Amino acid sequence: MSPPDDLVRAVEATLFAAEEPMTAEAISTHLGDADVKAALAELCAHYEGRGVRLVERGRRWQFQTAPDLAHLLRRERMDVRRLSRAATEVLAIVAYHEPVSRAEIEAIRGVQTAKGTLDVLLEAGWVRVAGRREVPGRPVIYATTPDFLSHFGLASRRDLPGIDELRAAGLLDPVDDDLVAEELERGTDREPATGESADSD
Amino acid sequence: MSPPDDLVRAVEATLFAAEEPMTAEAISTHLGDADVKAALAELCAHYEGRGVRLVERGRRWQFQTAPDLAHLLRRERMDVRRLSRAATEVLAIVAYHEPVSRAEIEAIRGVQTAKGTLDVLLEAGWVRVAGRREVPGRPVIYATTPDFLSHFGLASRRDLPGIDELRAAGLLDPVDDDLVAEELERGTDREPATGESADSD
Amino acid sequence: MSVDFAGSELSGAASAPDGSDDWSVAATAEERDDALYLELDGWEGPLDLLLDLARRQKVDLRGISILELVDQYLTYIERAEALRLELAADYLVMAAWLAYLKSALLLPKEEQEDPSPEELALRLQLRLQRLGAMREAAARLMARDRLGRDVFARGAPEGLRVDRRNRWQCDWYSLVQAYGQVKARTQPVVHLVRERAVMTLDSALSRVSAMLGVNLDWMELRDFLPPHAEPQLRRSALASSFVAALELARTGKAELAQDETFGPLRLKAVRA
Numbered sequence: 001m002s003p004p005d006d007l008v009r010a011v012e013a014t015l016f017a018a019e020e021p022m023t024a025e026a027i028s029t030h031l032g033d034a035d036v037k038a039a040l041a042e043l044c045a046h047y048e049g050r051g052v053r054l055v056e057r058g059r060r061w062q063f064q065t066a067p068d069l070a071h072l073l074r075r076e077r078m079d080v081r082r083l084s085r086a087a088t089e090v091l092a093i094v095a096y097h098e099p100v101s102r103a104e105i106e107a108i109r110g111v112q113t114a115k116g117t118l119d120v121l122l123e124a125g126w127v128r129v130a131g132r133r134e135v136p137g138r139p140v141i142y143a144t145t146p147d148f149l150s151h152f153g154l155a156s157r158r159d160l161p162g163i164d165e166l167r168a169a170g171l172l173d174p175v176d177d178d179l180v181a182e183e184l185e186r187g188t189d190r191e192p193a194t195g196e197s198a199d200s201d
Numbered sequence: 202m203s204p205p206d207d208l209v210r211a212v213e214a215t216l217f218a219a220e221e222p223m224t225a226e227a228i229s230t231h232l233g234d235a236d237v238k239a240a241l242a243e244l245c246a247h248y249e250g251r252g253v254r255l256v257e258r259g260r261r262w263q264f265q266t267a268p269d270l271a272h273l274l275r276r277e278r279m280d281v282r283r284l285s286r287a288a289t290e291v292l293a294i295v296a297y298h299e300p301v302s303r304a305e306i307e308a309i310r311g312v313q314t315a316k317g318t319l320d321v322l323l324e325a326g327w328v329r330v331a332g333r334r335e336v337p338g339r340p341v342i343y344a345t346t347p348d349f350l351s352h353f354g355l356a357s358r359r360d361l362p363g364i365d366e367l368r369a370a371g372l373l374d375p376v377d378d379d380l381v382a383e384e385l386e387r388g389t390d391r392e393p394a395t396g397e398s399a400d401s402d
Numbered sequence: 403m404s405v406d407f408a409g410s411e412l413s414g415a416a417s418a419p420d421g422s423d424d425w426s427v428a429a430t431a432e433e434r435d436d437a438l439y440l441e442l443d444g445w446e447g448p449l450d451l452l453l454d455l456a457r458r459q460k461v462d463l464r465g466i467s468i469l470e471l472v473d474q475y476l477t478y479i480e481r482a483e484a485l486r487l488e489l490a491a492d493y494l495v496m497a498a499w500l501a502y503l504k505s506a507l508l509l510p511k512e513e514q515e516d517p518s519p520e521e522l523a524l525r526l527q528l529r530l531q532r533l534g535a536m537r538e539a540a541a542r543l544m545a546r547d548r549l550g551r552d553v554f555a556r557g558a559p560e561g562l563r564v565d566r567r568n569r570w571q572c573d574w575y576s577l578v579q580a581y582g583q584v585k586a587r588t589q590p591v592v593h594l595v596r597e598r599a600v601m602t603l604d605s606a607l608s609r610v611s612a613m614l615g616v617n618l619d620w621m622e623l624r625d626f627l628p629p630h631a632e633p634q635l636r637r638s639a640l641a642s643s644f645v646a647a648l649e650l651a652r653t654g655k656a657e658l659a660q661d662e663t664f665g666p667l668r669l670k671a672v673r674a
C-alpha cells in the first residue's frame with residue numbers, strides 16, 4: 001500500500017476531528033478549496049473492512065464504527081449478587097401470602113421495608129405487581145412470577161413447606177435476640193442503601 | 202496489506218468510539234479480557250504516516266490527528282486556555298519535580314504563588330493533589346495527571362523535554378541549602394580554586 | 403521571601419557552555435532598552451529580576467559574574483528609588499542582602515564567617531539556574547503539539563457504554579429459613595414471672611409480734627428470721643422483719659436499740 005498523500009491525510013484528519021458530519025464542500029472549504037472527491041473515495045476504500053468506516057449519510061461524510069462491531073459500543077455486564085437478608089424475607093412473605101401489599105408485608109415482617117427491597121425483587125423478575133387491592137388508598141399488591149417458581153425449583157406455591165413442617169424442621173424456634181435485633185437493623189428503611197447490598201457479593 | 206483481524210478491528214473501533222483515552226487493561230476488559238498488546242502494536246504501525254495516529258500517553262491509548270497537520274486543523278475558537286507565565290512556570294515545576302509542595306514551588310520561583318495559579322492548573326485537570334508530605338505541617342503535595350501527559354503529547358514523564366539533562370545537572374534536586382554546601386565542598390575539593398564545578402554530574 | 407542566599411564572584415572561570423547546556427541558554431532573554439528596566443510589573447519578584455539581569459551577561463548561568471549582577475541590581479533599585487517608584491519590600495530586602503554580600507566578597511578571606519560568601523554566591527547562582535531551567539522547560543512544554551490546539555481527538559466519539567445489570571441469587575433453603583425467622587420473630591411473646599420465695603410484710607409483722615410476746619429480753623433482729631430458709635427467702639425475711647420492727651416501734655409495741663452504726667439491731671417488747 002502506498003502511503004496516503006497529503007490531501008488524503010488532511011481529509012482524514014479533518015473528518016476525524018469534526019464534531020459533526022461534513023459535506024464534501026465544507027471539507028473542501030476547510031482545506032483551501034482543494035478537490036476532495038478523490039481523497040474521499042480513497043479513504044472510503046482504505047477503511048473498507050477495518051473497525052471504522054468512512055460513510056456518507058445525506059451527502060455528509062463521517063467516520064463511524066463498523067456496523068458489525070456496533071455491539072462494542074454498548075456492553076452489558078452481569079454482576080451476580082446475593083439477595084440480602086431483608087429481600088429474602090420479603091420474597092418469602094410474598095410467596096407465602098400472595099397477593100400482598102407492602103403494608104401487609106411490613107405487618108408480617110414487623111419492620112419497615114425499604115422501597116429498594118421490593119425493587120430488587122421486581123428487577124430479579126421473581127415478584128410482579130399483581131394489581132391493586134380494592135380498599136381505600138388502593139395499594140399495589142405483589143405476587144410471585146413463574147420465574148420465581150423455576151428459580152427455586154418449585155412446581156407450584158403449594159410446594160413451599162407449611163407452618164407445621166417449618167416447626168418440625170426447627171425453623172420456627174425463637175432465634176437469638178441479638179441476632180434478630182441485628183437483622184432488624186439491616187432490614188429497616190433507615191439504611192436502604194446498605195440494607196440491600198450489605199450481603200451481596 | 203492483509204485485512205485486519207477481528208481483534209484489531211475491535212480495538213480500533215473501541216478506541217475510535219471512546220470519549221477518553223483508555224489503558225490497555227480497560228480495552229482488554231471491554232473486549233472480554235482479550236490480550237490487546239499485539240493489536241495495539243499493529244494499529245500503531247498501521248496508522249503511522251496517516252492523518253490520524255494512535256498514540257500512548259501515560260499508559261493510555263488514544264487516536265489523535267497527526268501533528269504536522271496542525272496548521273490545517275487549527276480552529277478559530279481556541280480550545281486551549283492561555284496560561285499566565287506564572288501558571289506555566291508552576292506547571293513546569295510540578296511536572297519536573299513532582300510530587301512537590303507549594304513551599305517548594307515558591308522556593309524555586311522566589312515569589313509567593315497566588316492561590317488562583319494552582320487552582321487554574323487543578324481546574325484544567327493537569328495537576329492533582331497527590332497527598333501530603335509526612336513532615337511537620339503535613340503540606341499538600343502536587344503532581345501531574347494523565348490528562349497533562351495527553352495534552353502535552355508526552356508518553357510519560359520521562360518524555361519531558363530535557364528532564365535527563367536537568368537531573369544530571371542536579372537542577373531537579375530538592376531545594377536544600379545543606380546540599381548546596383555539600384556540593385560546594387565536593388566542588389572545591391576537586392578544583393579548589395574556582396568552585397565552578399559545583400554542578401558536577 | 404527568604405534571603406538565605408547571596409552571591410559571590412565565581413566568574414573567574416567564565417565557562418564555555420557546551421552542547422548539553424542548550425536548555426539553559428536564555429531563549430527568552432530579550433534585548434531590552436535600559437529604560438524599560440524600570441517597569442516594575444515586568445518581574446515576578448527580585449529573583450526574576452536577577453535572572454533577567456544575569457541573562458544580560460550573555461554567558462551560561464554557571465558563568466555569570468555575581469559581583470556584576472549585584473551591582474546591576476543595586477543600580478536598578480537606586481534608580482527606582484530616585485524616580486520615587488513604589489518598591490515591594492522583597493526588592494529592598496534583596497537589595498540589602500546583596501549589598502551585604504558585596505561587602506563580604508570584597509573583604510579579606512580570613513575575616514569571613516560561616517557560611518562563606520562563596521557559598522552564599524553559589525546558592526544564589528544555583529537558584530538562578532533552577533529558575534532559568536524551569537522557565538526554559540515551561541516554554542518548551544508550551545511549544546509542544548498540544549491536544550486541542552495542534553492535534554485533535556475525535557470530534558464526535560460515539561462513546562462506550564457499559565450497562566451493569568445484576569443477576570440476583572437466592573436458594574430455596576434461604577427462602578424458607580427466612581420465612582421461618584419472620585414467623586418466629588413475630589410470634590406473640592408470653593412473659594412468665596417465676597414464683598419467688600418472699601416473706602410478706604404482713605406475715606413478718608405477725609411473726610415478729612408473736613415472738614416478741616413470749617420473750618422478755620432483748621433479741622437481735624436476725625433471731626426473728628426463719629432458721630433454715632434459703633438465702634433468697636432469708637433476704638426477703640430480713641427486709642420484711644426490719645420494716646415490721648419499725649412498724650412495732652412506731653405503734654409503741656416494741657423498743658429498738660442499736661449500739662453502733664451497722665451493729666446488731668435489738669428488739670424488746672414494751673410492757674404496758
